Amino acid sequence: MTEKIIRLMQGNEACVEGAIAAGMRFYAGYPITPSTEIAELSAAKLPRIGGKFIQMEDEIASISAIIGASLTGYKAMTATSGPGFSLKQEGIGYAAISETPCVIVNVQRGGPSTGLPTFPAQGDIMQARWGTHGDHSIIALYPSTVREIYDTTIKAFNLAEKYRTPVILLMDEVIAHMREKIEIPNIDEVEIYNRKKPKSSPSEYLPFHVREGDIVPEMVNFGEGYRFHVTGLVHSETGFPTNDHKIAENLITRLINKIQDNVEDIVEYEEYRLEDAEKVIIAYGATARSVKSAIDSLREEGCKIGMFRPITIWPVAQKQIEEMARKVKKVSVIEMNMGQYFLEIDRIAGKYTTVNQYGRVHGELITPEEIISFIKEG
Amino acid sequence: MGTLQTLYVVEEWCKGCGICVTFCPKKVLEIKDDKVAIKDLKACIQCGQCELRCPDYAIYLGGQ
Amino acid sequence: MPSQLVDKYYRTESLPHIWCPGCGNGIVTRAIVKAIDNLGLNQDDVCIVSGIGCSSRASGYLDFNTIHTTHGRALAFATGIKFANPKLHVIVITGDGDCVAIGGNHLIHTARRNIDITTIVFNNNIYGMTGGQYSPTTPTGDRGTTAPYGNIDANFDLCNLAKAAGATYVSRATVFGANMIIKQVENGIKNKGFSFIETITICPTYYGRKNKKGDSVDMITDLKEIAVNKVSYEKLSEEQRKGKIIVGELYKGKRPEYVEEYNRMVESF
Numbered sequence: 001m002t003e004k005i006i007r008l009m010q011g012n013e014a015c016v017e018g019a020i021a022a023g024m025r026f027y028a029g030y031p032i033t034p035s036t037e038i039a040e041l042s043a044a045k046l047p048r049i050g051g052k053f054i055q056m057e058d059e060i061a062s063i064s065a066i067i068g069a070s071l072t073g074y075k076a077m078t079a080t081s082g083p084g085f086s087l088k089q090e091g092i093g094y095a096a097i098s099e100t101p102c103v104i105v106n107v108q109r110g111g112p113s114t115g116l117p118t119f120p121a122q123g124d125i126m127q128a129r130w131g132t133h134g135d136h137s138i139i140a141l142y143p144s145t146v147r148e149i150y151d152t153t154i155k156a157f158n159l160a161e162k163y164r165t166p167v168i169l170l171m172d173e174v175i176a177h178m179r180e181k182i183e184i185p186n187i188d189e190v191e192i193y194n195r196k197k198p199k200s201s202p203s204e205y206l207p208f209h210v211r212e213g214d215i216v217p218e219m220v221n222f223g224e225g226y227r228f229h230v231t232g233l234v235h236s237e238t239g240f241p242t243n244d245h246k247i248a249e250n251l252i253t254r255l256i257n258k259i260q261d262n263v264e265d266i267v268e269y270e271e272y273r274l275e276d277a278e279k280v281i282i283a284y285g286a287t288a289r290s291v292k293s294a295i296d297s298l299r300e301e302g303c304k305i306g307m308f309r310p311i312t313i314w315p316v317a318q319k320q321i322e323e324m325a326r327k328v329k330k331v332s333v334i335e336m337n338m339g340q341y342f343l344e345i346d347r348i349a350g351k352y353t354t355v356n357q358y359g360r361v362h363g364e365l366i367t368p369e370e371i372i373s374f375i376k377e378g
Numbered sequence: 379m380g381t382l383q384t385l386y387v388v389e390e391w392c393k394g395c396g397i398c399v400t401f402c403p404k405k406v407l408e409i410k411d412d413k414v415a416i417k418d419l420k421a422c423i424q425c426g427q428c429e430l431r432c433p434d435y436a437i438y439l440g441g442q
Numbered sequence: 443m444p445s446q447l448v449d450k451y452y453r454t455e456s457l458p459h460i461w462c463p464g465c466g467n468g469i470v471t472r473a474i475v476k477a478i479d480n481l482g483l484n485q486d487d488v489c490i491v492s493g494i495g496c497s498s499r500a501s502g503y504l505d506f507n508t509i510h511t512t513h514g515r516a517l518a519f520a521t522g523i524k525f526a527n528p529k530l531h532v533i534v535i536t537g538d539g540d541c542v543a544i545g546g547n548h549l550i551h552t553a554r555r556n557i558d559i560t561t562i563v564f565n566n567n568i569y570g571m572t573g574g575q576y577s578p579t580t581p582t583g584d585r586g587t588t589a590p591y592g593n594i595d596a597n598f599d600l601c602n603l604a605k606a607a608g609a610t611y612v613s614r615a616t617v618f619g620a621n622m623i624i625k626q627v628e629n630g631i632k633n634k635g636f637s638f639i640e641t642i643t644i645c646p647t648y649y650g651r652k653n654k655k656g657d658s659v660d661m662i663t664d665l666k667e668i669a670v671n672k673v674s675y676e677k678l679s680e681e682q683r684k685g686k687i688i689v690g691e692l693y694k695g696k697r698p699e700y701v702e703e704y705n706r707m708v709e710s711f
Contacts, residue, residue: 047708052525058547061548064519065525068491069522224486231502388443394463434459438444438445
């Protein structure tokens with residue numbers, strides 16, 4: 001029996017610890033506040049555990065490098081913030097169409113542009129979903145505590161490998177920089193998904209063919225005797241580019257469906273005091289912590305209110321939100337932006353109930369008091 | 379290589395640019411109906427200049 | 443039936459290639475393959491990385507581990523691949539726009555790291571894929587579709603740029619002197635560090651036509667006349683040097699290679 005490891009840890013540190021536990025052994029990055037500690041800690045730790053760290057010349061180079069590393073078999077990650085996340089979009093699209101697993105951490109800060117570098121914001125919700133051009137699906141996770149950062153980072157890697165897709169980990173500046181006491185789980189108890197070895201021989205290998213019963217094509221690594229082609233162009237099962245309209249539609253549809261058809265496997269959420277709730281707040285990340293506190297106070301005053309907290313931001317937990325919306329009088333989306341996730345929630349819940357939004361973009365956390373008065377007024 | 383080599387043309391790949399014709403030192407080649415053709419094989423000295431500069435891999439020296 | 447060389451190293455089912463009649467890209471690509479063959483490298487151990495543009499389509503035709511990346515980023519992808527799996531011989535195929543316009547920053551930093559990657563630039567002085575816009579290597583005064591009155595930009599000397607940034611093997615050759623390309627690629631691959639080979643190729647369709655350079659035969663003949671080696675160039679008068687390009691191995695240096703340095707750091711723990 002191993003002893004429990006209890007540590008006081010910063011959010012960014014928990015991200016690195018989780019990544020390493022998940023098997024991350026390649027990190028490429030470019031420093032940017034408030035994500036920089038993730039690069040610093042990766043630089044310190046990876047060389048000591050057989051991993052690789054490289055500081056690239058910019059964010060595009062960093063995501064390009066991790067895609068390259070992933071193609072050789074590494075679990076690879078990059079971390080950034082706001083302006084850097086804008087630059088990552090090029091590589092996210094490439095990873096999506098080439099089905100290259102990788103994890104992109106975005107510790108959000110106030111924007112647009114250079115914005116508020118050292119203050120929190122939740123303004124990249126829609127950029128995480130639609131930031132790269134073209135139709136695609138995406139997985140984005142959003143932890144709310146330091147411990148959850150550890151867990152969701154592991155989950156991000158597992159999903160990236162399982163669905164052969166870039167996975168975005170959205171973090172809040174406050175949690176990234178906050179220190180909390182966390183219990184690190186025993187590594188043997190953590191579920192880790194590793195890339196499967198191919199069943200095909202090199203001569204029969206079709207790099208983008210999905211075998212019966214599989215979700216994604218078999219992935220082999222560069223340098224293992226399978227000489228295949230990877231491209232950002234629309235390609236057939238062979239991996240070679242094509243302008244065939246039917247193949248194009250099949251590919252893009254498959255890329256979207258491999259995620260949309262498995263939403264139940266991917267979505268994770270927390271329900272807080274929802275049993276008899278007549279009002280529901282939807283919030284995520286740091287804001288959800290203020291919401292919890294506000295709910296506790298409102299409950300003391302007899303208000304039947306609860307919270308639905310998506311941990312998987314994309315794909316959205318459509319079924320669960322619909323079911324909940326049918327039962328309640330009002331859904332309020334509270335977020336540090338001017339109404340981004342609200343658009344999605346209103347689309348889903350608006351058919352069944354009233355949906356409103358409270359948003360702030362001043363670079364400060366939304367306080368429980370603000371939430372209480374918003375709920376009482378509305 | 380000591381083995382005697384000869385010229386081969388892959389007609390379907392030839393785009394008829396004429397680079398091989400120009401740089402053949404012995405005027406072995408010509409363009410006929412927009413494709414390379416061997417005009418005088420006996421004159422070929424197997425220098426490989428045609429193969430070296432053919433952008434389309436449409437002419438080469440190979441074992442007989 | 444294709445030649446043995448083409449049969450072995452090309453994905454012949456994807457030939458003929460998309461390049462225009464008389465385009466020099468096929469000549470450079472063959473020279474690279476010939477160099478790999480001369481060195482006897484195992485195809486499974488070679489990774490060809492390309493960016494976006496006419497030349498970058500080469501990766502798809504070649505039977506190695508191949509990746510056609512995003513515009514300008516080939517060297518960044520290549521850095522990830524080489525660092526992750528140093529056993530691979532990583533060869534980058536890129537064009538003048540890809541390598542020194544959108545990818546210029548990646549070029550100077552990859553050279554600075556002196557990571558063991560061999561880069562071959564197919565310099566055709568123009569953006570071919572998009573239809574003939576001027577590039578960072580279009581000579582001043584020449585025309586492109588976006589320089590209808592002549593290019594007012596100064597053009598880059600790519601080899602000087604690569605050398606200044608820290609490449610440890612720098613050379614230049616033209617498609618007329620394709621044998622020189624073969625030798626340079628061989629030496630570039632053998633160099634343990636960042637190797638930069640500028641090949642002067644021809645785009646008869648856009649650059650040639652826009653600038654009244656004649657057809658591909660005329661353009662290659664021109665290259666034959668303007669290419670001189672360093673020694674000959676130094677003997678020329680200022681007047682005679684006009685319009686000439688220096689070919690040959692221009693710089694060989696020795697500096698620590700990035701992956702080896704990383705490993706050295708790890709071993710020191």
